[in-house]
Amino acid sequence: MNSTVRSLHRGVIVGALVAGVAGAPPRLLAQAPAPTPTPTLAPTDDPARAQRLAWFKQAKYGMFIHFGLYAVPAGEWKGRAIPGLGEWIMNRAKIPVAEYELLAKQFNPVKFNADEWVQLAQDAGMKYMVITSKHHDGFALFDSKVSTWDIVDATPFKRDLLKELAAACQRKGMPLGFYYSQAQDWHEKGGAGNDWDFGPDQGPDGKELKDYDAYLRGKAEPQVKELLTSYGPVALIWFDTPRMMSKERGQRFVDIVRTLQPKTLIDGRLGVAGDYVSTGDNVIPGTAPADAWEVPATINHTWGFRKDDRDWKSPGDITFKLLDIVSKGGNYLLNVGPMSDGVIPPASQASLREVGRWLKVNGEAVYGAGPSPWGDEAGEPSARGTKDLRGQPLFLSRNEWRATTKPGRIYLTFFQEPRVPFALPPLKNAVKRVYRLADGAPVETKADGERTSLNIARPFLDPMATVVVVEIEGEAVTK
Numbered sequence: 001m002n003s004t005v006r007s008l009h010r011g012v013i014v015g016a017l018v019a020g021v022a023g024a025p026p027r028l029l030a031q032a033p034a035p036t037p038t039p040t041l042a043p044t045d046d047p048a049r050a051q052r053l054a055w056f057k058q059a060k061y062g063m064f065i066h067f068g069l070y071a072v073p074a075g076e077w078k079g080r081a082i083p084g085l086g087e088w089i090m091n092r093a094k095i096p097v098a099e100y101e102l103l104a105k106q107f108n109p110v111k112f113n114a115d116e117w118v119q120l121a122q123d124a125g126m127k128y129m130v131i132t133s134k135h136h137d138g139f140a141l142f143d144s145k146v147s148t149w150d151i152v153d154a155t156p157f158k159r160d161l162l163k164e165l166a167a168a169c170q171r172k173g174m175p176l177g178f179y180y181s182q183a184q185d186w187h188e189k190g191g192a193g194n195d196w197d198f199g200p201d202q203g204p205d206g207k208e209l210k211d212y213d214a215y216l217r218g219k220a221e222p223q224v225k226e227l228l229t230s231y232g233p234v235a236l237i238w239f240d241t242p243r244m245m246s247k248e249r250g251q252r253f254v255d256i257v258r259t260l261q262p263k264t265l266i267d268g269r270l271g272v273a274g275d276y277v278s279t280g281d282n283v284i285p286g287t288a289p290a291d292a293w294e295v296p297a298t299i300n301h302t303w304g305f306r307k308d309d310r311d312w313k314s315p316g317d318i319t320f321k322l323l324d325i326v327s328k329g330g331n332y333l334l335n336v337g338p339m340s341d342g343v344i345p346p347a348s349q350a351s352l353r354e355v356g357r358w359l360k361v362n363g364e365a366v367y368g369a370g371p372s373p374w375g376d377e378a379g380e381p382s383a384r385g386t387k388d389l390r391g392q393p394l395f396l397s398r399n400e401w402r403a404t405t406k407p408g409r410i411y412l413t414f415f416q417e418p419r420v421p422f423a424l425p426p427l428k429n430a431v432k433r434v435y436r437l438a439d440g441a442p443v444e445t446k447a448d449g450e451r452t453s454l455n456i457a458r459p460f461l462d463p464m465a466t467v468v469v470v471e472i473e474g475e476a477v478t479k
């Protein structure tokens with residue numbers, strides 16, 4: 001067994017619901033941001049929404065990029081390691097705005113190359129990209145006209161990074177979306193979140209203590225308009241941490257998006273209904289939470305670069321998580337955090353490219369594929385009533401194999417050599433042909449009463465994961 005497969009086994013008992021969190025060092029766990037309210041979703045019977053979502057449901061796998069000034073301190077402030085997520089350092093170390101602003105003078109990602117980033121995403125087999133246009137620190141990675149707190153006006157770099165990335169994405173046919181922190185803005189006195197410079201957002205009675213609407217109307221709303229006007233087609237806007245996002249305020253953002261670019265998707269963290277559900281970070285649910293959903297996830301334990309976090313997920317782990325998510329009908333949005341010079345850490349690149357090589361051969365089982373007709377293969381909630389770290393019923397995941405589907409086809413992706421013979425779960429359709437996806441080699445089948453069993457050759461063709469295609473009579477599986 002190679003190391004990629006072995007490291008996958010760590011998560012077996014822990015279960016999918018807590019898989020990401022369980023692996024995190026305790027220092028990072030301690031400061032997980034407060035969970036957002038239950039995600040809301042636009043009605044499923046809206047044909048415009050269904051149309052907007054068509055590409056997203058095919059894409060399945062995307063690259064998230066968290067890049068900003070926080071890549072300069074990279075988890076360390078005044079010689080001390082600051083626990084928590086790299087991009088939260090201003091908040092965690094309570095750095096005053098005036099002091100944090102000095103970081104802009106050191107931000108000079110001269111090795112940034114938009115084409116290389118897009119090429120990496122393509123080599124990795126990723127079908128869309130989402131980058132932080134402005135994170136909670138309020139710093140814009142684009143040339144904003146409504147603020148000088150941006151990459152062109154405040155740094156020696158002086159280039160509009162988003163403009164270059166948008167151009168490269170258009171050249172290479174890569175959909176590009178923008179993360180935008182609509183509520184938290186630690187740089188502005190009206191924005192949410194900065195209680196060390198500007199005091200609490202709300203009093204004990206919930207009364208708002210800041211001129212939040214002045215911030216929304218003066219910065220957040222105009223900046224979202226800029227993003228939707230000057231950067232070509234925007235695949236999606238990834239809003240986040242919807243503090244104090246009343247219906248009315250959320251609707252203002254919806255109106256901006258729908259008016260300027262009706263095809264742009266809205267994620268699940270605006271605060272009012274978006275187009276799809278975003279799960280908790282790194283949370284892979286046991287079963288599908290909605291008709292369109294996405295798992296935002298880290299490749300190590302932080303979003304923004306930290307120099308002390310080199311715990312990169314292995315290619316085997318990433319491949320398993322991708323198939324796990326796709327077999328439940330979701331998308332995987334996997335994050336990388338570039339270093340301050342603009343280079344994506346080479347070790348994370350290597351992991352992604354390895355997955356990409358596997359997808360080149362086996363992508364048919366992923367892109368545009370529907371969920372498993374069964375689901376038991378993914379595991380089950382603990383029969384003993386055990387709860388996970390979030391207080392939810394502990395989901396005991398199984399990770400031997402996952403199923404994905406297309407009309408007339410079932411793809412079985414094996415992460416471990418199955419028992420021989422491997423009995424297909426109940427299926428009424430006649431089985432027409434069974435073969436290995438990678439090389440087309442036929443797989444021997446045996447009718448076993450109502451069930452069909454497969455005799456899969458050993459040793460395994462690909463130790464990372466081997467896909468077997470089951471061609472069936474008719475388009476949809478009947479059980």
Ligand code: JFZ
Pocket residue numbers: 033034035036085087088240241279280281296303
């Ligand atoms: C947020 C940000 O605070 C964080 O810095 C990062 O950008 C991440 C992608 O999103 O953090 C969250 C937001 C929501 C949940 C967890 C972390 N949640 O709903 O569980």
